[in-house]
Amino acid sequence: MPSVAFFGSHPLGERCLDELTGHDAFDVELVVTYGPDEDTWWDGCLYDRAQQLGHRVRTRADEREVLDYDVDYLVSVYYPNILGEELLDHPTVAPLNLHQAELPRYRGSNVFSHAIMNARDDDHWRYGTTLHVMAPEVDAGDIVARRFVPIEETDTARTLYDRVTEASVDLFREQLTTLRDGAVHRVATPQSAYNGERYFYTKESLDGEKAIPVERLADDDEATQLAVYDKIRALDFPPFEPAYTELSGRRLYLTATNYDDLFGGATVPNFGVEDDPVAATQD
Template sequence: MRAVVFAYHNVGDRCLRVLHARGVEVALVVTHRDRPDETIWFRRVADTAAELGLPVVHGDDPNDPALAAAVKAARPDMLFSFYYRAMIPPAVLALAPRGAFNMHGSLLPKYRGRVPVNWAVLHGETETGATLHAMEAKPDAGDIVAQTAVPILPDDTAQQVFDKVTVAAEQTLWRVLPAMLAGNTPRRPNVLAEGSYFSGRRPEDGRIDWRQPAAAVYNLIRAVAPPYPGAFTELKGRRLVVERARRPLPAEMPPTQVLAGLTPGLHVLDGRIVGLCGDGGLVLILALSEGNAPLSPAALAALLQSSPQA
């Protein structure tokens, strides 16, 4: 069995290793160049391919005729996409006579589209997973081959959930690959009407609206916590990033009279930074920064007491 693999990120690293371990002849690995505006906190698939002795090319534009020619020359039986960031055109998918398959970071048909883990955390989901599915022209729309669920715990950040999804992707591929190699690829309909589609997120989408309920604010903080850009708020013209937070236990809630009269936003109470939300709930801020430098409760208290122009 020969395969061409389009791959990036940790899921790309682990799933490429699964193919290698299962004896698949990977004739070509296509990956992305690192973007200068992005923090590379994940595994580079180019490094994985070099370690495994596999031929690798950079293919940021899947519509490049030269890339299509390289895929055709590799004579793949199957084509795989593991967190490759671009849509692969149907003409390239058709070069693999035994099918083209993508690993997606959700339980399809839920959370089709971009950054599915971040969206699942943002919406307060308690479960997500990884799905291997057949590729077609429409994103994340082909038949489901196999999937594995993982829990989202109440305080999990998006990175923690992504780490679980990476393991789920590895397990999914490892479990189903023998049947696929034997020509018995399982398939079941991916019923799009029962799911959802979300587009990509921008750093600006991390702006906190303190008028929202505390649960929604906390979910946003978890969904974009570092190494993602982080949830942020602006105070007196300065942008502050909430890097880590948690919801208070009942015993940690200050008396109602302490909160009376306070407006939604950041405050310092009993030496702790808190975010007061629109429903009267609190978020305890465990790490607050400005320009990548930590901001202490004392420094925030001084900022809150300063003049608006400060």
């Protein structure tokens, strides 16, 4: 029976741990996550959920305790720390990460926002989630599987996040068979085999992006209006501060709701949820 150390957070981490625990083929040796009293913006607590499921749980400060356990897999789902090579080398089969973005197109952070802002210029109206082998370089390891959802004209970063969460759970559930059979390295594809644009965004990549000059809001050029509309949607992710403009020293917040009636006739390609069975030819 393959053994697993699970590192994670967010509601997605809870749901994936539920899937892993409910699968008879795996033994969860340890769960590492935020402490139960830490302040987080999302609902739920993986620490509490792991305890309810009967698992050993440690906080991020004690993540190196995983080295005391023999595990076949280290599985990361929304774990915030960058893991060093000693931790990555510890599992006997593979360290795996469920990255809520399309690799190799979008590495790093804030990818929901950037994908919306890039979709029109790139004519790339889909958003992915990726299970990949972890490497020392962030989000750069071989790809095990991907799944896609559409980016809609009316999406905000939060609605896209919610939609791809469902696809991520489906992908994780499906790939548990790959882990059970020890087939990860047999099916994994190097990122160099993929075509298409490649972006890397840091956690600071949205700094300074939220202020939109009132002159830009008033510009009647269609391309400018669409760019502003896309940015407002891309920065609309409650509970975080949205885009804003300033008038007479007052900050006015801008959300996608303000623009609902301006681009109702715009069209985009209608992609359905799809798998990616032939990885090297899909971009």
